[in-house]
Amino acid sequence: MTSSPLLVDIAFWFFGVMSVVTGWLVFRTDSMVRASFFLLASFLNVGVLLLLMRSEYLSLILILMMAGEMAIMAIFMLMFMMNPAGLNPMNMVHQHRAAVAGGIAAFVALAGIGLVARFPDRPARPQPVTEALGKELLGDSMLVFESAGTALLATMVAAIALASSRGRYGSAYEGSDAPPLDPDTRTADAPAEPEPDEHEGHAGMEGMAGMDHGGDGGGDGGEGMAGMDHSGMDHRGMDHGRGS
């Protein structure tokens, strides 16, 4: 049975609007969990749009993968964001002017493509997309396929090397010099500490720490409860941007 074109159109607009609305909600909520799951909802709506464009496999695989990936995004957001549940209000938007300009530019560019490009006037001839994909992977694109495997392996090794704090030889901090906080200082010149400060050992985390103190300090210093003004919010927003 082919579905009624009107129903498909209605569904297309509904899910299209929903994907934009949920995408917008990502920036309107204080809670990192909600933000992650709104983003997931936005992707799911895009997945349904793919389905409506007769791309069953791509749609389902997008949904399947986004579920796992947004769960991971949620845990990383919760790990590294201050105030992850939004118990105190905050602003997820920062650098308003640049954001607005970038948004408008992107919209104009994409809309321009939409207006200028020559689209087929009817949907693609129905064909088993999954099979076509498989044949492509086993045929001309075999090298791409295997290269992708190698790239994934490189990604795995890099991720482990960068993120893991220990290895087969024990703790990564043992016998290592803490990277200097001051860019002018050379690591080798740093005084040898009997027990390297693990906390400082993580350059990335030091950045996090710095911004955290900034956020807290602003409040604690009582720089005016009116410190929750535009600039204050913007500053915190930037912290979030860097955190992610």
Next chain:
Amino acid sequence: MVVSRGRPGGPLARLAAGAEVPVFVARGLGAGDTEARLLGTSAVRVVASPRQATVLVVAGHVPPGMAEPLARVHDQIPPPRVTVWRTGAGAGALDAIRAAWPQATVVGPGDDVAATVVHAYREVLLGRRPTEQPRLADVEPAEWRGVGPYGQGGSGMTGGVPYGRPMAGRADDLRDGLSLDVVRVRMGPFLPAFPTGLVLAVTFAGDVVHAVEVDDLLTPGDGGLGAPLPDDAADSRGDPAARPVRIDGLERARCRHHLRWLARLLRLYGLEALGRRVALMAAAPVPEDIAHLRNLHRRLERAWVLGRVTAGVGVVTGDAAAQWGGVTARAAGLAVDARSGSPAYQALGFAPVTHEAGDGRDRWRQRLAEATQALELAGRAGDATVDDDHIEPAGQPAPADLAGALGTALTGQEWGDALATVASIDPVVHPGAGADRPARAEAAA
């Protein structure tokens, strides 16, 4: 309207009155065999959180420090709720509870607590008895509303007391150097897997125990309620008139004690039904149970993979094990046992059972082996007796420095492992957390 049909006495509630009774057990000092009796009753389901319970069963003596936590646990049970308090018969204990908790049903050590629980549950669901009102006053934890310009709790991103509580702060991590938030939560005294009366202030870094302190809520004083139940594991020491003590009674009590411990441990590992079987066995072990226990041991090792999941968890060996003494030391290969020096025990061919690894697995192996050995000794003992100096307590005595011992054992462990460690050691906690062991601490075994 569905809402009215769901009220006590309505059709739904009448149907629900036949359900297995969800019970939350709050063990006070000297809880005796209350929990094992409930675990061994098929009409009752012992649950892990008061939110899922309808009946709160309080067992034994609740010192003043634990009164407020008890009231809070009571309030956390959703209505309809009802309380059954099982107490020892000491000095007007029943009347004191009836005066302080007029809504509760109070039973003595001789009453059938499971039947009382089922009856009370049916009464409240059939609308013949009112659901209990909250015991604590309705007071918000802290004032917070309208502090900031957005109506938030405090200042900045993480400051202030939004919704009445501050947010967690950061600390350097013990394990991987990522300094994220740490959360200090006081666990206990009524956490199901915890030893009676233990309160641990656990600082969590994620799900890992960052630091732990022991809080003492057990100080005796005015306002305590209930009396300890006669605890068969400690019977032999409690009664000075019964000197010297008969070995068979002593060893049967030891077997009961270890089996009750095992029933609770099995529940912790999700084996509720098997825990029920062990609790039934613990009620009155007979010599024929020796074969059952051996069989149980084999099955726990293999089919139920309890050996696999407990191996290497909470290792306590060497000096640390010596500091604990008792079962924990023997599970680590130290043959410390007061019974070794007793001629009466030597005549029975007693030699202390020991295990080597001192981990969670060897601790349950140890307890199970001691339970089996106790039954064998009881069968052989005849009317042999033993003097006070050579009585080995069944329970794990708390070391002088309980906080330090637990700190060493738990710090850096994942919470599930940490809890399994505490539950498998199961120390007898007493006021002052272990300066000296007063006699009444044994009664709380």
Next chain:
Amino acid sequence: MVALAAFGAAFTLLVATAALVLLGRWLAGPPGWAATAPERVPFAGGLPPDVHAWNRFHARYYVMALLFLTFDMEMVYMFPWAVVFRQEGAVAIGEIFVFISILALGILYAWRERSLGWS
């Protein structure tokens, strides 16, 4: 051929079931009997918490999570491969063997570096 109607039924099922649960929840009782503050205290054995439980939670499996991200990508290729495998025969099995071996190297490395467990 894409059966949009079947997907429509699946979507209806999802929404209808969820709606039914929410309706049942609403009918079963007023939202939250817990009128008093102590009744709303989170359970930790009887004592109230000092701070909010919501925190920058140190999820100890972040390396494994990163590994999952890369591994998840592989599934995109595997399903199409499985569908055409029998038409292509030995070439396909050779290709997937190489692909799987490359990925297995990643797991082997992670296991060797003890990166799978809790940090």
Next chain:
Amino acid sequence: MSVTPAWAAVAGVAGAVGAGVYIAAVADRAVGATVAGERGRAGRALGGPFRAAALWLVQGRATTERPDARAWALAPALYLGLAAVAVSVVPLTRNVTAVDVDAGLVLFGAAQALAVIPVFPNGWSSNSMLPLIGAFRFIAEALSYEMPNLLALLSVSVPASSLALGDIVTSQHHLWNVVRIPLGLPLFLFAGAGLAFWGPVDLPDGADLGGGTQAETSGAHLLAWTTGRLAMLFAISAMGAAAFLGGWLGPVLPGAAWMIVKTVALLVVLVSSRHLVARVRPERYVVISWAVLIPLALVNVIVAAAVSL
């Protein structure tokens, strides 16, 4: 391809899920009573689920000091809904499938993958430490079973050369996949138990967390949550029966009867695991999943490819 009207699909799946949840609850009680050494309690086991459900409907619904109330309310609803979607793609017989799509296997996988999402807020939203730990544990669990699960599902599509479940069942006409691809079913069931966090892999709702993500829930919420978990077990059993045990194929009896018998058999196996195997440690679960099960699942795919050449 036959297309079922939406209302018929919804009604049929609702009936199947209801029956499956009831059977799972009864089996849980019956196996529990047997392990506990209690005899003659079968009569109570039959009525037990209704009485327990009635209590949950009578009981007040707990809340905490400052929960994320909306996310909390949505969690069991979405979980049950996704379990229903997972059930809907499984064919009862050659001609009866509630949701018959070409990539049915991937739709099932997608529903399973999405079911991870509601479990997290169920623990997170109560703003309580024990459920919060449970929520984070579950993400670790989900990331660990997801790959074995998908690879086990994938292995059955290799001999069938199709992602449609009808084709997958038909491809087992001569030999069931449980024999042809022997590693597939155990891997799939293990991963499935993880998805419903049931029994030995009940990491987020374990007793060491005071009930974990359920520690702050009661009443109707707990009823919906328990129903969702049992429904998910049912979905996994149904998929296991179709993908590995030959679905409706079988002699003498009508196809639907075979499918029901096979599904119930797998359901009883899954449900019983709670009473037979101790809960594993989260870290061990993760390491074993990655270091043992994923390589096994990869081997399983190659085996599936080799036998279907």
